[in-house]
């Protein structure tokens with residue numbers, strides 16, 4: 440089966456000549472949970488902007504469901520791929536939270552009842568239903584972020600892309616976000632995040648993409664997060680769970696536990712408890 444998202448040799452330069460992407464090629468299958476990691480300035484946000492047609496390829500191609508993204512189909516692509524921006528102030532602008540989340544479904548031309556159903560469901564999903572009459576600019580950063588996520592959920596896209604979704608969320612908010620992402624995945628959606636949170640990536644992702652200086656260093660499973668050479672090159676660190684076991688499990692680092700559940704399993708084996 441063809442990949443849902445296919446990027447081939449994508450390069451992108453900003454107006455001032457800054458090269459942000461240099462020959463990026465990658466593919467993402469339907470239903471995957473993808474974490475894109477890399478240091479500041481690696482090109483993560485620039486790459487995400489290409490996934491739903493906000494940026495069009497200057498060199499190379501971006502395919503969504505087999506279709507090359509162009510100016511002619513960018514609107515259709517945006518219905519398929521929803522993007523939650525890194526900064527909610529770039530996304531949340533309506534007079535009330537309710538209006539903001541309803542904005543996308545309204546533009547889809549849906550019936551009033553369906554719009555109301557979607558807005559209610561999306562606001563409940565992010566725990567912001569009680570705030571529906573509030574002005575978004577009077578909310579905290581984390582609350583605005585939740586509203587921005589609800590705005591994308593209400594569009595019901597096949598692919599949900601989130602730029603730094605956990606940044607500025609409190610621990611309960613981060614747990615709630617993970618639950619939302621799991622729920623989306625359970626509905627069969629493909630979920631892609633850009634993040635600096637190695638621990639979350641290790642716990643959650645089925646596929647890891649490491650970016651650096653506009654290039655893909657590697658794409659694979661969460662084993663990449665305990666590959667010393669790659670982790671160093673990408674300016675990352677091992678997941679905390681892996682660090683705990685690093686000195687006790689010698690030899691093949693790929694066998695290091697990467698999640699809390701894996702860590703517990705190893706401990707049970709070692710201690711017999």
Ligand SMILES: Nc1ncnc2c1ncn2[C@@H]1O[C@H](COP(=O)(O)OP(=O)(O)OP(=O)(O)O)[C@@H](O)[C@H]1O
Pocket residue numbers: 453454455457458459477478479480481482483484485486
């Ligand atoms: N509007 C812009 N004009 C010029 N250069 C830009 C612009 N936006 C980003 N860049 C540059 O493009 C490169 C990639 O930036 P991008 O924001 O995609 O990185 P990132 O991996 O998302 O970084 P971060 O982790 O800090 O969010 C960087 O060198 C950055 O300085």
